[in-house]
Amino acid sequence: MIRFRPPLITSLLLVAALVPPASAQVAPDQVAAYQRYLDFGSLIEGGRVTPNWMPDGNSFWYAEGGPQHTVIHRVDPATGVVEELFDTPRLRAALTDALGHEPAGLGVPFRQLAFVGPASVQFTVEGQTFVLDLDTYAVERQRTPSSLGLVSYLVSEADRVTPRTFIREVFQGLGPRPYPERLSPDGQWFVGLDNHNLTLRATVDGRVVPVTEDGNEFEQWDVETTLWNPWSPDGTVGGTCTCTTWTETWSGGSPRVISPSRP
Numbered sequence: 001m002i003r004f005r006p007p008l009i010t011s012l013l014l015v016a017a018l019v020p021p022a023s024a025q026v027a028p029d030q031v032a033a034y035q036r037y038l039d040f041g042s043l044i045e046g047g048r049v050t051p052n053w054m055p056d057g058n059s060f061w062y063a064e065g066g067p068q069h070t071v072i073h074r075v076d077p078a079t080g081v082v083e084e085l086f087d088t089p090r091l092r093a094a095l096t097d098a099l100g101h102e103p104a105g106l107g108v109p110f111r112q113l114a115f116v117g118p119a120s121v122q123f124t125v126e127g128q129t130f131v132l133d134l135d136t137y138a139v140e141r142q143r144t145p146s147s148l149g150l151v152s153y154l155v156s157e158a159d160r161v162t163p164r165t166f167i168r169e170v171f172q173g174l175g176p177r178p179y180p181e182r183l184s185p186d187g188q189w190f191v192g193l194d195n196h197n198l199t200l201r202a203t204v205d206g207r208v209v210p211v212t213e214d215g216n217e218f219e220q221w222d223v224e225t226t227l228w229n230p231w232s233p234d235g236t237v238g239g240t241c242t243c244t245t246w247t248e249t250w251s252g253g254s255p256r257v258i259s260p261s262r263p
Contacts, residue, residue, distance in 0.1 A: 049062040049063075049064060050062055050063075050226070050227070050228055050229060051075070051228060051229060052229050053185060053229065053231070053232065053233040054074065054115065054233070055115045055117075055118050055185070055233070056118075056233075057232075057233030057234065058076065058077075058078065058233075059074055059075060059076045059077070060074075060075055060077070061073060061074050061075070061085050061113075062075070063108075063111040063112075065107060067104075067105055068104075068105045068106055068107065069105065069106055069107045070105065070107040070108045070109070070110070070111055071084060071088075071107055071108060072084065072085045072086060072108050072111075072113070073085060086108055086134075087137070088107060088108060090137045091108065091132070091137065092109070093137075094132065094137050094138070094139040095109065095125060095130070095139060097139070098130060098139045098141060099125070099126065099128075103125055103126070104126075109125050110123045110124060110125055112124070114183065114185075114187055115185070116131060116187065119133060119134040119135050120132065120133055120134065121134065122142070128141060128142075129141070129142040130142060155205070155206030159206065160202075160203050160204070160205070160206040161203050163180045163181040163182070163183065163190060164180070164181050164190070164192065164201070165178040165179060165180055165181070166178070166179060166181065166192040166193045166194060166199075167179075167193070168193055168222065168223075169220070169222075179192075179225055179226060180225055180226065181201065181225065182223075182225035182229065182230055182231065183203075184231050185231055185233060185234075187203060188202065188203055188204065189201065189202060189203065190203065191223055191225070191230060191231070192223070192225075193221065193222070193223060194208070194210070195215070196215030196216055196217060196219075196220040196221060197210055197211070197212045197213060197214075197215040197221050198210075198211040198212045198215075198221045198223060199211060
């Protein structure tokens with residue numbers, strides 16, 4: 001079989017036609033467009049934040065910034081005042097004394113915290129749990145939860161206070177995906193889903209309490225635990241105004257507010 005090969009001179013002429021001469025000028029608007037593309041990151045300010053209610057029920061906090069420069073803000077929605085929750089230099093100095101060395105980064109060395117009192121917060125740094133008094137900035141190291149389960153039906157302390165995952169369908173064409181449980185403001189319950197129903201898991205003993213029983217594959221209960229906090233300040237989960245748990249609108253179900261009883 002004979003294949004036709006164009007003359008070499010024809011190929012060189014074609015390449016020369018496609019490649020612009022070195023002296024060709026690029027239009028200024030093209031240069032500006034390319035520069036804007038390179039600077040795209042600078043056009044984005046802020047981003048998604050996860051608000052968490054403060055004990056007073058009137059303000060919330062959220063974390064911002066990268067690992068090296070984390071800042072935790074306190075926001076008063078009524079007045080619009082935004083201020084830092086921590087005096088970062090005092091916080092880092094207190095943790096330096098507690099750890100024996102300076103914590104990593106230049107900002108707040110954690111992004112998650114829990115209020116264990118009106119002016120006391122609990123957090124974890126380098127695998128160790130601390131409680132900070134916001135008035136005095138005194139830091140107290142907490143005992144590490146035991147990971148030992150004495151018998152098969154007695155859940156270990158570490159497992160009871162560690163968020164588990166549940167399967168959730170977010171209706172984005174991605175199918176069911178795992179999502180983490182979310183801890184209540186008082187630290188007593190994790191909210192999640194099981195078999196299309198809303199559940200609560202007690203941190204005191206690990207038992208799982210079904211809150212709804214009418215969910216099925218066509219009428220599902222849902223709870224958002226990553227984009228925002230589903231718990232209201234008083235420990236209530238449910239309802240369309242203060243949280244994200246609802247029956248699907250096409251099922252004809254109406255919103256319900258659920259307040260768990262204490263163990």
